[in-house]
Amino acid sequence: MSTLVxxxxxxxxxxxxxxxxxxAASQVGGDVHVLVAGSxxxxxxxxxxxxxxxxxxxxxxxxxxxxxxxxxxxNLVVSLAADYSHIMxxxxxxxxxxxxxxxALIDSSQISDIMAVDSADTFKRxxxxxxxxATVQSxxxxxxxxxxxxxxxxxxxxxxxxxAVIEGPAANGTTSVVGRELTVxxxxxxxxxxxxxxGGRGVGSAENFKIIESLADKLGAAVGASRAAVDAGYMPNxxxxxxxxxxxxxxxxxxxxxSGAIQHLAGMKDSKVIVAINKDDEAPIFQxxxxxxxxxxxxxVPELVDAL
Amino acid sequence: MKxxxxxxxxxxxxxxxRVKSDGSGVDTDNVKMSLNPFxxxxxxxxxxxxxxxxxxxxxxxxxxSADIETVMRSGLAxxxxxxxxxxxxxxxxxxxxxxxxxHIVEKEEAGMVITGKQSIDGDNNQTGQMLSALLGWPQAxxxxxxxxxxxxxKVTREVDGGLETxxxxxxxxVTTDLRLNEPRYPTLPNIMKAKKKPLxxxxxxxxxxxxxxxxxxxxxxxxxxxxxGVMVGSVTELVDKLKNEAKVI
Numbered sequence: 114m115s116t117l118v119x120x121x122x123x124x125x126x127x128x129x130x131x132x133x134x135x136x137a138a139s140q141v142g143g144d145v146h147v148l149v150a151g152s153x154x155x156x157x158x159x160x161x162x163x164x165x166x167x168x169x170x171x172x173x174x175x176x177x178x179x180x181x182x183x184x185x186x187x188n189l190v191v192s193l194a195a196d197y198s199h200i201m202x203x204x205x206x207x208x209x210x211x212x213x214x215x216x217a218l219i220d221s222s223q224i225s226d227i228m229a230v231d232s233a234d235t236f237k238r239x240x241x242x243x244x245x246x247a248t249v250q251s252x253x254x255x256x257x258x259x260x261x262x263x264x265x266x267x268x269x270x271x272x273x274x275x276x277a278v279i280e281g282p283a284a285n286g287t288t289s290v291v292g293r294e295l296t297v298x299x300x301x302x303x304x305x306x307x308x309x310x311x312g313g314r315g316v317g318s319a320e321n322f323k324i325i326e327s328l329a330d331k332l333g334a335a336v337g338a339s340r341a342a343v344d345a346g347y348m349p350n351x352x353x354x355x356x357x358x359x360x361x362x363x364x365x366x367x368x369x370x371x372s373g374a375i376q377h378l379a380g381m382k383d384s385k386v387i388v389a390i391n392k393d394d395e396a397p398i399f400q401x402x403x404x405x406x407x408x409x410x411x412x413x414v415p416e417l418v419d420a421l
Numbered sequence: 422m423k424x425x426x427x428x429x430x431x432x433x434x435x436x437x438x439r440v441k442s443d444g445s446g447v448d449t450d451n452v453k454m455s456l457n458p459f460x461x462x463x464x465x466x467x468x469x470x471x472x473x474x475x476x477x478x479x480x481x482x483x484x485x486s487a488d489i490e491t492v493m494r495s496g497l498a499x500x501x502x503x504x505x506x507x508x509x510x511x512x513x514x515x516x517x518x519x520x521x522x523x524h525i526v527e528k529e530e531a532g533m534v535i536t537g538k539q540s541i542d543g544d545n546n547q548t549g550q551m552l553s554a555l556l557g558w559p560q561a562x563x564x565x566x567x568x569x570x571x572x573x574x575k576v577t578r579e580v581d582g583g584l585e586t587x588x589x590x591x592x593x594x595v596t597t598d599l600r601l602n603e604p605r606y607p608t609l610p611n612i613m614k615a616k617k618k619p620l621x622x623x624x625x626x627x628x629x630x631x632x633x634x635x636x637x638x639x640x641x642x643x644x645x646x647x648x649x650g651v652m653v654g655s656v657t658e659l660v661d662k663l664k665n666e667a668k669v670i
Contacts, residue, residue, distance in 0.1 A: 182587075183550070184559060206580040210562045213515070213550035222516045222635035225545045235639065240544055241438045245447055248640040287559045291575065292586035304581070308669070332670065340599070350565070350600060351583045356541070357599055359581070365669040375437070382647060386667045388659065403650035403667065406659050416656040421670065 114143030114233065116199040117171075119190060121207050122149065122157040124179065129305040130203030130260075132164060132267035137260045138201050139166040139268070140230040146171060147274075148193065150186050150281065152179035158276045165269040170276045177284035181207055184288050187214035189281035194219045194255060198233070204259035205304075216257040223257040224249050228264030242356040242379035262304060263362035263383055296351055303335040303352065308365045311337035311354055311381070312347070315370020315391065315410060319347045324414050325369055331418050337361065337381075339371045355380035370410045373398025390414065422532035422591075424467040424476040427522050427552075428460035428496055430489040430511075431542045444640045447542075456492045459537025461499070462597040465604040466567060467535050468500040475569050476533070478502050482525055484518055485511040490620060497615035498607030504618070505529075509625040509632060515543075517632035519551035524628040526556060531592070538563050538596040549596035559589035563598040 116138040121128035131147070138145040145166050149158040150173045158172035171193065177185045190211075194200060200215060202208035204226045216223035228246075229237035235250045236258065303309065310332065312325040322338075329336045338348040340355050354361055356379040366384035371377060373389070373396055381387070382401050389402035392409050399405040406413060432438055432447070433455040439448045456464075470476035481501040483493050489511070493504045507521055526534060534553075539546035553560035561567070561576035565584065568575045569591065577586045579598045607615070625632060653659045663670045 183562075187554065206563060206578075209546050210550065210560075213547040214554040214560070216547070217516060217519060217551035217554040220516070222514045223545070223547050223551075224636065225547060239644070240641070241432075241447060241542055242544065243644055244438050245440045245641050246644055247638050248642075250637045250639055251635065252637070253635050287590055289588050290585060291588045292577075293583070294585075295583040344600070349583060350579045350598075351581060356544075357539075365663070365667075382644075386663070386669045387647075387650070388663070399652070400649070401647045403647075404659055404662050405650060405652045406656070407652065408656070413656055417660065420656055420660045 114198045115196070116141055116143060116145050116201060117190070117193060117197040118145060118147045119186065119200070119202040119208070119211070120147050120149045120157065120161050121203055121205055122151060122154060124151045124154040124157065127157055127160045128203070128205065129267065129302060130205050130262040131161070133262040133265040134201050134203045134260045135164050135166055135268040136265040137227065137230055138199065141199055141233050143198065144168040148173070148190065150178040150189050152176055162274040162276050163270045163272055165272040167272050167274045169274050171279050172276050173279050173281045175281060177286070180290040182288045182290065183211035183214060184285045186211050187218065188285060190215045191218045192282050197255060199256045199258065201258045201260050204261050208259050212257060212259050219255055221253040221255050221257045222251065223259070224251055225259050226261045227258050228261045242375060243382070244375065261360060263360055296349055300329060301333070301335045303337055303359055303361060306335035306363055308332045308334035309337050309354070309361055309363045310334045310367045310369065311339065311371060312342055312369050313339035313371030314341035314345060316342060316347060322347050324411065328367070328414050328418050331421050339377045340374070368398050368402070369414060371398055372396045373401065422476050423478045423480060423529060424470060424533045424535060425480050425482055425526055425529060425531040426460070426464050426467045426501065427482045427534065427536045427548065428464060428493070429457045429483060429540045430454050430485065430492040431457045431540050434458055434541055440641055440643045444642055446638070446641045454492060456496055457537050457540045459539060459597055461604040462599070462601050463535040463537050464496055464499055464501060465602045466597060469602065470569065480505065480529060480531070482507070482522065484509050484513060484521055493620060494615050495607060497618045497620070498612040499605060500611070502618065504620040506620060506622050507625055507628060508622050513632050514634060514636060515545050515547035516551055516635070517630060518548050519555055520630040521625070521628050521632070522552050523555045524630060533592055534594045536596055538598055549594050553594035556594070559593045561587055561589055561593060562596040564595050565598050565600045567595055567601070
């Protein structure tokens with residue numbers, strides 16, 4: 114029994130979700146190998162070799178792996194699949210995009226977004242936006258699984274695995290990335306931050322989101338937003354916390370001007386401590402908050418910034 | 422170009438689901454059912470392609486028992502030209518769904534598939550990618566903008582870090598994210614017209630797909646509930662609690 118973990122990276126650094134995925138793989142039992150497919154990503158392969166619990170790193174370097182195009186990565190994974198009992202990727206947008214292709218091509222029925230490993234063939238996963246948890250047993254010879262990063266601790270960086278250079282199949286070449294508008298931020302990554310400060314419709318405008326940002330900066334936190342705030346154009350889509358956005362589980366989640374729709378709760382209710390600031394004392398967010406403050410956010414948040 | 426839009430019937434997005442006490446699943450009896458919201462967005466996009474003259478026909482496909490025909494009719498009322506129902510169980514796994522859809526795509530000689538990125542019941546987010554792999558077509562998932570230009574397309578995708586635009590040749594499979602469009606409401610005349618639109622039924626056996634389950638759901642339980650917290654009276658009290666009680670700052 115052995116597991117292949119598909120590393121997510123930007124050719125320079127390993128994405129934090131890979132460390133959680135390695136932990137899930139370790140819980141299955143057996144050897145854990147990590148695939149780093151990229152272009153000029155030698156440093157990433159080395160970083161992966163340092164992840165505790167990893168027995169071997171497979172490093173494929175080619176131009177057609179540079180942009181992480183799913184068609185290319187999936188074909189590479191398929192070429193390696195016969196050696197593994199389990200294939201895993203983090204359930205980030207890259208993992209979700211790529212792994213079902215692998216599953217289809219090796220005729221395995223994927224289990225998405227696992228949050229717990231019960232045994233080598235049985236896993237827990239959220240359904241209905243986290244309003245129910247299903248325990249699913251797979252009968253496929255090769256288990257194909259995406260892993261919810263917040264369900265597993267990050268693996269440590271005290272390993273020393275060998276890096277084997279491998280050749281992948283020829284480029285498929287159909288898909289090219291022609292543009293990227295990536296958010297540049299000095300703040301921590303939303304998916305991996307210790308503290309997240311999120312704003313909702315109550316914030317009122319893109320301009321007003323500076324209030325949220327100032328609180329986040331005071332706390333060294335990441336900034337998030339509810340779907341309502343994103344739909345209203347206050348913040349870009351990649352800030353969205355919720356069922357269809359990012360699922361986060363920080364030590365402290367501060368929800369400001371967020372009513373607490375089921376959609377949003379699905380993305381943050383596993384946070385350790387939840388604080389809600391809302392002027393509507395009936396807002397459903399208070400039902401999941403450890404600390405609730407009924408107040409006008411435009412007064413309470415600046416006061417909070419000063420008090421910290 | 423004929424556009425195929427696979428859709429799924431799900432428990433309505435605004436219904437609070439109830440987990441059955443015996444752990445066998447989620448109660449679907451007497452619960453309001455609707456088109457999966459992401460599938461509605463897919464259908465809207467296909468209808469707009471037809472209105473723009475890019476698509477010639479919009480064909481709705483769904484897989485399940487006769488019960489699902491009601492929501493298929495609402496898809497026809499939105500503007501799909503006709504519908505195909507593959508008669509099968511309502512809980513087929515995404516891999517088998519993708520295999521069935523491949524059969525339909527080939528039979529219909531469709532030039533494009535647009536479907537939702539995930540259904541809001543199973544939250545699997547697999548079918549479009551699997552169909553694309555089985556067809557050997559390029560895929561553009563989580564689309565927030567689709568621009569088709571003859572035999573190629575540019576699709577902007579919602580990814581973790583922001584937005585990414587990819588160029589792909591057609592035919593292709595596109596899956597929709599939330600912000601691709603705002604689906605229309607069917608008008609009363611269109612609801613009436615939809616009753617007369619063709620809705621063909623195909624037996625699962627005629628697709629040649631073995632839809633046997635590979636997975637067993639051994640239990641479905643409600644998530645762990647959070648214990649009720651406390652209300653604080655002031656920012657000062659909040660800061661004190663966070664520092665001295667929760668010890669998170």
